[in-house]
Amino acid sequence: MRAQFFWGADAISDPEFFADTAYFTKQQIMQDHASAILAQANKSQGGLMKLVDTQILSEA
Numbered sequence: 001m002r003a004q005f006f007w008g009a010d011a012i013s014d015p016e017f018f019a020d021t022a023y024f025t026k027q028q029i030m031q032d033h034a035s036a037i038l039a040q041a042n043k044s045q046g047g048l049m050k051l052v053d054t055q056i057l058s059e060a
Contacts, residue, residue: 037051 041051
C-alpha cells in the first residue's frame with residue numbers, strides 16, 4: 001500500500017498530468033457550453049440563429 005501511495009504522489013506532481021487535466025477541463029467546459037446553447041435554442045423558434053448572431057457580433 002505504501003508503494004502505491006508514493007507512486008501516486010509522484011504521478012500527481014507530473015507537469016504533464018496537470019496539462020492534461022487542464023486540457024480536459026477546458027474541453028468539458030466548452031462541451032457543456034455548447035450543450036447549453038443548443039438546449040436554449042431548442043426552446044424558442046429561431047433561437048439558434050439569434051444566439052449565433054449574438055456570438056458573432058460579440059467576437060467582432
